[in-house]
Amino acid sequence: MVSQIPKETCPRPFLKWAGGKNRLIPQYLPYLPKNYQSYYEPFLGGGALFFYLQPKKSVLTDINSELITTYCCVRDRVEELISLLQEHKSKHNREYYYSIRGKTVDNELEQAARFIYLNKTCYNGLYRVNSQGKFNVPVGNYKNPNICQEDLLRGASGLLSTSEIKQADFAEVLNNATNSDDFVFFDPPYYPISDTSYFTAYSSYSFSETQQIKLRDTFKELSERGVKVMLSNSDCNFIRTLYSSFNIHTISAARSINSNIQKRGKITEVLVTSY
Structure with missing residues (x-):
């Protein structure tokens, strides 16, 4: 079991990250698994949930080599x-x-x-x-x-000292997470809900509908192994349909980055769990 440290005493992310989960973690708490041994985060970004949970054993990966x-x-x-x-x-x-x-x-x-x-x-x-x-x-x-x-x-250096960190495609988590002792959190580039959405502007690596479907298939395979899997994404019909066989929770978020100030403000996202 991984102990959860009060947020105010936790090491915090050292990077600013568009779409980072710091402010959403209080809403995630009811849906986090209580027992697991290894934590996996295949879209590392700012790593907000990793820094909150402080797992003793973790594998942190991302396609962004400079990150x-x-x-x-x-x-x-x-x-x-x-x-x-x-x-x-x-x-x-x-x-x-x-x-x-x-x-x-x-x-x-x-x-x-x-x-x-x-x-x-x-x-x-x-x-x-x-x-x-x-x-x-x-x-x-x-x-x-x-x-x-x-x-x-x-x-951050102290917390990361026991983490395996490597560049990898998200699907490589299938090589490591195998059973109910594993917890995988996916925070992918979000499915765009408008023509000006910034969520896919993550790297030179394109995250298309095909990639979203591959991610769902990866989520499904992990779930069938008994792995505890959680995923965040846009609240839209495409994502809700993709994950309709899993538990879908609605999260209230704030969009702070948009070229049109009128389009900033409260929106909803989804949090999908396999358990």
Whole structure:
């Protein structure tokens, strides 16, 4: 059984992440499984639920290679990473942001520092790349962005110390999660509910209807093994139909990112459970 630590004392996500689950966790609590040994999160992103649950054994994966590199550096080389972030912090301005955004970095530690720096200073913490796979989010309008949160990074490093972290497609969880001792949480790019939806602008990896169906099939196979599976997604007919044979719960959320201010505000999402 994994003990749940009061939220206020938990290590928190060190990245800003569009669609992050920090504010929704209180609504998730009634639906979380009470007993499991291993935790899997195949769409890691900001990792809000991982940081809340603090599992002793976890496998954290994502298709985004730069994100995974960043998590590995936070886990394994946090003090060196903090030094690089302090340098970014001391040099930050609009011109510096665009010079770093356009820079190609091969060194993993520098790549992780660049990722966190851009995440903390770009518009709304979005992660978006163009057709060439290059990060293209404009600079945000922040007076004093939290570029180097030393205590937060050190706390995350300690929690991540027992985690396996790797780049992988979500379906690879089938190679590891096998029974009722396993809990898998899927937080995929959401199915778009409008033409301007940002949910699929996650990486150069397209998450189409075909991928959503593959995800449902993965969810179903895990469920048949007895694995405890939970998934979040858009509240729409397509998703509700896909998961109609499972338990579907309605969650109240807030959409804060939309080019049209009139379309920001309360919406609903679904939380699907296999148990």
